Amino acid sequence: WIKGDAEIFSIVSGFGLDGKVRVDTVTHPYLNDAGTTYYPNQILVNWSQYKYNLADTVMMEDDGDTDYSALAKAIAAALLTIADLGAYVPLVDPVVDAIPSSFWTDDADFVDAWYTLARETTGTRDGAGGNGRFTFDRYWVSAL
Numbered sequence: 467w468i469k470g471d472a473e474i475f476s477i478v479s480g481f482g483l484d485g486k487v488r489v490d491t492v493t494h495p496y497l498n499d500a501g502t503t504y505y506p507n508q509i510l511v512n513w514s515q516y517k518y519n520l521a522d523t524v525m526m527e528d529d530g531d532t533d534y535s536a537l538a539k540a541i542a543a544a545l546l547t548i549a550d551l552g553a554y555v556p557l558v559d560p561v562v563d564a565i566p567s568s569f570w571t572d573d574a575d576f577v578d579a580w581y582t583l584a585r586e587t588t589g590t591r592d593g594a595g596g597n598g599r600f601t602f603d604r605y606w607v608s609a610l
Contacts, residue, residue, distance in 0.1 A: 480521035489542040525577040
């Protein structure tokens with residue numbers, strides 16, 4: 467609380483269309499207060515960028531000045547050893563392990579993780595750690 471509002475973001479991971487690990491960061495600037503329900507209608511996973519019908523997400527809180535693009539690139543580089551062997555492999559644990567140690571300074575906190583989100587995932591799902599809750603719905607974005 468001394469540093470102001472929470473800086474919440476999610477790291478979405480899966481396999482890109484090329485079969486290589488894909489890591490995207492999604493910021494949630496409106497998530498400021500614990501115990502509050504928010505209704506952002508925000509797209510978390512752009513399924514057109516993923517090979518498989520599954521992705522994982524790790525939600526983090528940061529009070530520093532994180533460059534989310536650099537963080538995503540660092541994580542993706544660390545995950546390059548994970549091969550697409552024709553079956554989806556959950557990436558939450560490797561993502562958390564791949565976060566550069568410098569990121570953990572200034573009190574960055576793991577919030578929660580959601581494993582195996584599918585394109586068909588709908589409804590409310592608690593995070594694996596019981597610290598967060600998402601309500602998922604499908605949303606089709608058509609090309610212009």
